[in-house]
Amino acid sequence: EDQVTQSPEALRLQEGESSSLNCSYTVSGLRGLFWYRQDPGKGPEFLFTLYSAGEEKEKERLKATLTKKESFLHITAPKPEDSATYLCAVQGAGAGSYQLTFGKGTKLSVIP
Amino acid sequence: KAGVTQTPRYLIKTRGQQVTLSCSPISGHRSVSWYQQTPGQGLQFLFEYFSETQRNKGNFPGRFSGRQFSNSRSEMNVSTLELGDSALYLCASSQDGKGYTFGSGTRLTVV
Numbered sequence: 001e002d003q004v005t006q007s008p009e010a011l012r013l014q015e016g017e018s019s020s021l022n023c024s025y026t027v028s029g030l031r032g033l034f035w036y037r038q039d040p041g042k043g044p045e046f047l048f049t050l051y052s053a054g055e056e057k058e059k060e061r062l063k064a065t066l067t068k069k070e071s072f073l074h075i076t077a078p079k080p081e082d083s084a085t086y087l088c089a090v091q092g093a094g095a096g097s098y099q100l101t102f103g104k105g106t107k108l109s110v111i112p
Numbered sequence: 113k114a115g116v117t118q119t120p121r122y123l124i125k126t127r128g129q130q131v132t133l134s135c136s137p138i139s140g141h142r143s144v145s146w147y148q149q150t151p152g153q154g155l156q157f158l159f160e161y162f163s164e165t166q167r168n169k170g171n172f173p174g175r176f177s178g179r180q181f182s183n184s185r186s187e188m189n190v191s192t193l194e195l196g197d198s199a200l201y202l203c204a205s206s207q208d209g210k211g212y213t214f215g216s217g218t219r220l221t222v223v
Contacts, residue, residue, distance in 0.1 A: 031210075034211075036214075041219075043215050043216045044155075044202070044214045045214075049210065098143070098160040098167045099145065099157040099160055099170065102154055105154065
């Protein structure tokens with residue numbers, strides 16, 4: 001059974017204070033690891049897909065990295081508009097290859 | 113390019129009733145997945161359809177069912193509603209199974 005654990009559950013940062021969010025996973029054959037951002041009352045918004053260990057992707061102040069056991073979402077010099085819940089999900093290659101298994105998310109608050 | 117459209121946005125139902133939620137995927141996307149999101153459990157997979165066939169089903173009771181039409185639009189149905197079914201129901205569409213775009217969801221409240 002695929003499993004995803006995200007830490008910390010909540011994170012408060014001062015504007016400009018860089019940090020990282022962690023996503024640890026176990027999966028039977030990784031087809032993809034996904035990062036989403038979710039604002040209150042809205043659906044998840046796609047950020048990145050990573051496919052293999054060593055892969056990195058960047059978008060504005062966000063950078064996602066992947067190892068064989070975990071992924072990190074690095075936030076550089078965050079702004080208040082980066083406040084949201086960040087979700088990590090994996091897609092395995094086994095019987096459940098057409099579903100995403102999500103972590104509980106990290107709620108990020110960026111204080112001006 | 114229109115996104116994933118879910119209707120209605122909000123629903124209030126009474127215990128014991130049934131409800132049908134609708135999802136229109138991005139044009140050209142043939143895969144539609146459904147998820148339930150609650151504060152305690154997070155996002156949990158319900159089922160996935162591709163070309164009108166259910167390919168995967170999550171660990172939910174038989175009260176939860178779905179279907180997909182020939183135009184890729186999908187519906188999910190929950191019968192005999194319970195208080196614990198109150199949640200945000202999210203639909204996601206995909207073209208090739210490598211990326212999933214979510215709709216804004218339907219907020220279901222069971223009273």
